[in-house]
Amino acid sequence: MRITVAIITYNWPAALERVLESLARQTRLPDEVIVTDDGSTGETRRVIERVAATFPVRLVHLWQPDDGARMSRARNRAIAAATGDYVIILDGDMVAEPHFVADHEAFATRGCYVQGSRVLSDEALTRRMLADGSVRASFFTPGIERRRHTLRIPSLARWYAKPSQKTRGIKSCNMGFWREDLLALNGFNEGMTGWGREDTEMVTRAFHAGLLRRDLRFSALATHLYHRTRKNVVDNPNDRILDETRRLGLVRCEFGVDQHLAEFFTPPLDERPASA
Incomplete structure (x- = not known):
């Protein structure tokens, strides 16, 4: 099957560069990477142009004007x-992690979506990773939370991936869907x-449609770079949409x-040079 990795970004080009580098080193390369940009300035564009010169697969950059946080529109x-x-x-x-795409492919199952996890890095480790692209989080690396998510154990991953409709821990930072299912859900x-709940709302509709969830634990590993969070929003209007x-x-x-x-309808242009 053909695999697209869709990356959302907004004004953090140094982090995006590390993410793209990690995808270029996969044991199973994606067939396409789309960077969907929620209104970043020109520096993000320059990073993509630089990375595109040697990127191993089709690389697309989609940009929309900065009109507040429009993550749903960018991902769509x-x-x-x-x-x-x-x-x-x-x-x-x-x-x-280098097996990230291969692990997603191994657990892709019709009638299901896949919910991945993440390792949380602290501010110091994030600075190191941004400065040196060879730095990777492992079980013994200082400065991480959810240390168990550094462990890749395929036999345990298969046990955790039993289909369910569990609602805890829905996170759009690491998900896999059949495209036809995403289109059916719109x-x-x-x-x-603004911040939050758009991932939970879409998965709620997926469950209403009869889709199940497979949890990727001990597989499809990724390290989340530290930044301040906005998750403690009081009276979030997105909660009311989710309730409805x-x-x-x-x-x-x-x-x-x-x-x-x-x-x-006509796929957007590949950012790589014509000779790539």
Whole structure:
């Protein structure tokens, strides 16, 4: 199957460069990487141009104007533009372990989506990783939380991946979906802007549609680079949208990926030089 990795980014080009480097070193390369940009300045564009010169697979850069945090719209544009059968959704601050794509491929199952996990790095380790692309988090590396997520143990991963509809720990920083399932759900709900809940809302609709969840533990490892969080939002309007989705048993959102399919009927250009 063809695999697209869709990376969302916003004004952290140094982190994005490390993420792209990690994807270029995969034991199973993705077939395509799409960087979907929620309004970054020109420095992000320059990083992509520099990385594209030697990038081993098709590399696409989608940019939308900065009009507040529009993560749902940015991710939907990547889904619409994707040429892969399977879409791995990744944040632009998640540095992938070399087996990341291969592990996602191994656990891709019809009727399911895959929920990955992450290792949390502290500020000091993040500085080291940004300064030196060879630095990787391992079980004994100082400055990490959720240390168990550094361990790649395929036999344990298979045990944890039993299909369920568990709602705890839904995170769009590391997810895998069949593209046809994302289209059936109409992707992320673009009525949700600002921080949070858009991933939980989409998975809630996926469960209403009968999809199951496979948890990737001890597999598809990635290290989250430290930054300040905005998750403690008081009276988040996205919570009310999520509650309404649950109450009505919705499967499709009104404003979603279908708004962007015509734009990407012809796939966007590869950023790599013509000789790549």
